Amino acid sequence: MRADRIRLLVWDGTGVRLLAKRLEDGEFRWPTIEDGLMRLSAAQFPALLEGARLATRPLANETPAPALPGRAATQ
Template identity: 60%
Template structure:
């Protein structure tokens, strides 16, 4: 699995897509329907109508990378189907890719330490 850096933006296209689409078809969908630039290093996660399949499109600086995963048992946890995209944190993305319920992954704000007196 290609692990994204901390600063990489990760989004889920919440509506299912036709999984016959390849690199170019998904990049066109990102640009025309979602209004995003598929060539800026953004990671876009796509879902199939069947909840056990995921495609991930990434521009790595030299070309489009397409990752496809099908779970052998169970299905991925997906957000409600609606228009547009939903942003994920890196931890949520990793949980989703592993087939875990990413909705249970939450970041906590930690107060900075006080200066020593």
């Protein structure tokens, strides 16, 4: 499976649209699945299509970004 490609059927209120996208650099990062559902907000959907990482917790091989000076790190 290629993680750099996505195809979606989207109902826009007047009909169905087929959306296909391939990222030139990187891969799509899906949010975590909770209770068998993947929930996306209206703001998360366009971010996902641009290749932003939407997972709520870091992947095993990722290191959290360092905290800004004078501020505690958040988890």
